[in-house]
Amino acid sequence: MIVAMGAQPARSRHLVMANRWLFGPLLTVLVSSFVIFVALSGAPGDPAVRLLGGHPTEIALTAERHRLGLDRSILVRYWDWLTGAAHGDFGTSITYRTDVAGLLEPRIVTTLLLTLMAGLLIVVFGIGIGIVGAVFRPAGTGVTSLTSVGIAVPAYVAALVLVNVFALKLGWFPAIGGGQGLADRIWHLTLPAISLAIGYAAYVGQVTQSALRAELGAEHVQSARGRGIPAWSTFRRHVLRNAAAPIITVSGLSLAALVAGAVVVESAFGIDGIGSFLVTSVSAKDYNVVLAISLLLVVVFVVVNTLVDAVNIVLDPRARTMQDRP
Amino acid sequence: MIATLPQSVRLRLRHRARTRWRDPVLIVAALVGVGLVVMVIAAPWLAPEAPQQTNILAPNAPASAQHLLGTDALGRDLLSRLMYGGRLSLLAPALVVVIATTVGTALAVSAAWFGGAFDSSVTRVMNILFSFPSLILAVLAVAAFGSGVVAPVLALSVAYIPYVGRVARSLALRERNLPYVEALVLAGVPTWKICAGHITANLLPVIRAQALIAFGSALVDFGAISFLGLGVQPPTAEWGLMVADGRSALLSGTPQESLYAGGFIVLTVVALNVVGERLAARAEMSR
Numbered sequence: 001m002i003v004a005m006g007a008q009p010a011r012s013r014h015l016v017m018a019n020r021w022l023f024g025p026l027l028t029v030l031v032s033s034f035v036i037f038v039a040l041s042g043a044p045g046d047p048a049v050r051l052l053g054g055h056p057t058e059i060a061l062t063a064e065r066h067r068l069g070l071d072r073s074i075l076v077r078y079w080d081w082l083t084g085a086a087h088g089d090f091g092t093s094i095t096y097r098t099d100v101a102g103l104l105e106p107r108i109v110t111t112l113l114l115t116l117m118a119g120l121l122i123v124v125f126g127i128g129i130g131i132v133g134a135v136f137r138p139a140g141t142g143v144t145s146l147t148s149v150g151i152a153v154p155a156y157v158a159a160l161v162l163v164n165v166f167a168l169k170l171g172w173f174p175a176i177g178g179g180q181g182l183a184d185r186i187w188h189l190t191l192p193a194i195s196l197a198i199g200y201a202a203y204v205g206q207v208t209q210s211a212l213r214a215e216l217g218a219e220h221v222q223s224a225r226g227r228g229i230p231a232w233s234t235f236r237r238h239v240l241r242n243a244a245a246p247i248i249t250v251s252g253l254s255l256a257a258l259v260a261g262a263v264v265v266e267s268a269f270g271i272d273g274i275g276s277f278l279v280t281s282v283s284a285k286d287y288n289v290v291l292a293i294s295l296l297l298v299v300v301f302v303v304v305n306t307l308v309d310a311v312n313i314v315l316d317p318r319a320r321t322m323q324d325r326p
Numbered sequence: 327m328i329a330t331l332p333q334s335v336r337l338r339l340r341h342r343a344r345t346r347w348r349d350p351v352l353i354v355a356a357l358v359g360v361g362l363v364v365m366v367i368a369a370p371w372l373a374p375e376a377p378q379q380t381n382i383l384a385p386n387a388p389a390s391a392q393h394l395l396g397t398d399a400l401g402r403d404l405l406s407r408l409m410y411g412g413r414l415s416l417l418a419p420a421l422v423v424v425i426a427t428t429v430g431t432a433l434a435v436s437a438a439w440f441g442g443a444f445d446s447s448v449t450r451v452m453n454i455l456f457s458f459p460s461l462i463l464a465v466l467a468v469a470a471f472g473s474g475v476v477a478p479v480l481a482l483s484v485a486y487i488p489y490v491g492r493v494a495r496s497l498a499l500r501e502r503n504l505p506y507v508e509a510l511v512l513a514g515v516p517t518w519k520i521c522a523g524h525i526t527a528n529l530l531p532v533i534r535a536q537a538l539i540a541f542g543s544a545l546v547d548f549g550a551i552s553f554l555g556l557g558v559q560p561p562t563a564e565w566g567l568m569v570a571d572g573r574s575a576l577l578s579g580t581p582q583e584s585l586y587a588g589g590f591i592v593l594t595v596v597a598l599n600v601v602g603e604r605l606a607a608r609a610e611m612s613r
Contacts, residue, residue: 028454039470148603152595154546156553156569157588164581175577253457260459264550268573279554282469290469297462305457 021310025302030082032298037078040287047287050094081291090292095284100292104274108296110178111266111273113185115258117193118200122254126201127247130208134216135235143209150202155261158195159268166191178271189271196265200254207250211243218242245312252308256301355600362594366412373406377563386580398568398583399575408590411563416594418479419544425483426544427537430491431529435521438498449495452488460485461547468556475558478551482544489540494529501525531609538602542595549591565591 048064049056056064065071069080084091090100133143167175179188215221216239224234263275270276274293281289365372374394381401389396395404437448460482467481468474501507502525510520526533549566551557558564560571565587572583 032454032458036466039466043470044472148599149592149596152542152546152592152599154549154588154591154595156550156566157584157591160569160573160576160581160584160588164576164585168577168579168581256457257459260461263461263465264553267554278465279556282465282556283473285469287469290466294462294466298458301457301459 021306025306028302029295029298033082033295034078036294036298037081037291038074040291041074041077043285043287047094050285085292085295090295091288093281093286093289095281095286095289100288103277103289104292104296107272107274107277110185110189110271111259111262111275114189114192114196114262114266114271114273115255117186117189118196118258118261119255121193121197122201122204122258123251125197126204126251126254127208129201129205130212130247133205133209134212140209143205147202147206147209150198151206153198153202155195155199155264156268158198159192159265162191162195163269176270178273192265192269192271195268196258196261200257200261204247204251204254208243208247211246212239215239215243241315244315248311248315249308252304252311256304259297259300349604351600352604355597355604358593358597359601362412362590362597363416365409366416369406369409369413373403373409375403375406377402377407377410378561379403379406386575386582388580389582395586396580396582398572404583404586407563407568408565408586411565411568411587412590414475414558414562415545415549415565415591418475418548419482419541421479422482422486422544422548423537423541425480426486426540427490427533429483430487430489431494431526431533433487434491434494435498435525435529437495438502439517439521439525445495448491452491452495455485456488456492458485460543461550464547464551465554465556468551473556473559478548478557482547485547486540486544489543490533490536493536494533497529497532498525501528531605531612535602535606535609538598538605542598542602545591545595545598 048061048068048070051068052060052064062071069077081091088101090104092098093100093103096103129143129147133140133147163175166172173191174188175191177188179185218238221234221238224238225231259275261275262273263278265271266273266276267279274296278290278293281287281293374392379402381397384393384397384401385399387393387397387401393403393405395408398404398407433448433452437445463485464478464481467477471477507520507525510524548557549564549569552564552566553570555570558567560567568587569584569591572581572585572587575581576584
């Protein structure tokens with residue numbers, strides 16, 4: 001397959017590359033955002049009625065619908081929304097009566113900080129515990145049981161257990177709120193980040209452990225050991241590199257899923273971020289906000305997935321031909 | 327029945343039965359799972375009180391002979407609410423898994439059978455769906471169709487199709503190229519019979535294991551939707567909702583409701599994952 005690709009003319013190869021790294025992801029974003037747009041425009045509750053309030057007359061309603069563009073076809077409305085979004089204009093929030101973009105900005109910073117902290121915990125502890133479980137044989141069973149329980153702990157249960165122990169009983173961390181200033185914020189976001197990280201760290205740990213175990217038992221590793229190559233350099237150059245693909249894939253997918261987990265954790269801790277904002281906007285039927293956040297999430301998922309694919313190909317060129325295989 | 331089988335098959339069956347029951351972790355996990363199902367089905371007979379029975383004189387009461395696990399903020403018996411709450415907490419993800427597994431397997435087997443453009447488009451859609459967190463899909467479904475049980479269950483069913491579908495497709499593809507399939511085609515067996523009766527039947531052990539693991543994940547997602555206040559509405563008892571419901575009591579020093587409800591969720595998911603993983607390992611080995 002690689003040979004066949006090399007035999008192709010350069011233009012066609014560029015087309016394949018662009019298709020994979022540019023048009024494919026772009027198409028995914030467009031299709032997903034269109035599906036979400038159509039689904040939400042059919043949602044219960046007429047925005048014109050909500051904006052006018054009370055019992056508006058039929059004429060006022062028609063005028064308001066026209067002002068909002070609700071009387072035009074869905075394709076026109078989607079195009080308008082999309083071009084607006086491309087310029088950073090996501091319309092107005094029905095609840096706050098201000099620009100959605102302005103509402104999102106401070107919350108994105110909060111959620112980004114939370115997911116970065118959780119991501120760091122996941123990568124360090126997940127991969128760390130996986131390595132310990134694979135390399136130190138006696139710890140293997142302990143690590144396996146720990147990760148199987150960890151995977152099963154939902155973020156919202158972890159959140160309340162941590163609050164109960166570390167905020168209420170020990171008083172080390174605040175139980176609620178997002179904090180002001182960087183240091184205070186990090187202090188406030190520690191428990192949320194831990195509860196967000198537990199499940200994913202356990203998952204990454206499990207995958208790391210089994211991937212490393214499979215490589216440690218492989219023949220080329222055994223023979224490298226037999227030839228007296230130092231254990232550390234065998235581990236680094238043969239085991240870790242070969243086991244990297246599944247570990248990176250799972251870590252990357254976990255990082256993308258963190259944004260989804262943030263929905264739960266932010267609500268549990270009363271943090272005003274993107275996730276809790278999505279939930280309150282869904283409850284308040286504030287669809288411009290919901291649309292803006294979903295577009296943001298779709299873009300994040302697609303970008304992270306594409307990056308994970310790219311890293312895997314850099315690590316293992318064989319993955320280049322496996323794009324259509326699961 | 328067994329006596330009519332040849333000696334070798336009989337020995338293999340007996341060996342399999344013996345190894346299956348030699349794994350204590352699997353036995354404990356399976357017993358926990360069965361126990362939970364029995365508990366929620368028999369809730370009307372086992373529960374000491376009606377789940378909606380309030381008692382304002384005893385809010386957040388500690389465990390006692392009358393209330394074995396104490397009461398919640400409205401004085402409702404926690405043990406009874408946990409028993410009744412498990413009904414929805416287990417039924418909803420069960421529905422999700424049944425729908426997702428059926429649709430996912432059907433799509434996977436037909437994609438593997440027909441191949442070509444159909445196969446590549448099914449695979450692509452499943453890959454996109456797989457990268458999209460199921461919880462977000464459920465939240466958006468609530469935004470589009472209103473809160474309640476139906477929208478999250480349907481959204482999660484769609485979201486979980488690739489969990490089963492991706493694995494099933496790659497196995498069905500391998501199965502499709504085996505000589506026995508060609509033999510069946512040459513023998514004139516109808517396509518649907520080969521797909522449903524032979525290929526799917528051979529995939530069943532893997533599908534079963536995958537479905538059990540998806541069940542735990544769906545249970546957590548469904549609980550999260552309730553926890554966020556977008557799914558089941560009070561006063562209905564449901565584990566995820568009870569975790570959220572107990573928050574204010576937890577902040578004022580009585581964490582029992584949140585912790586017990588959370589404990590039930592974790593216990594169920596651990597038990598299901600253990601059984602699912604062992605079944606998956608077994609299916610892998612017999613291949």
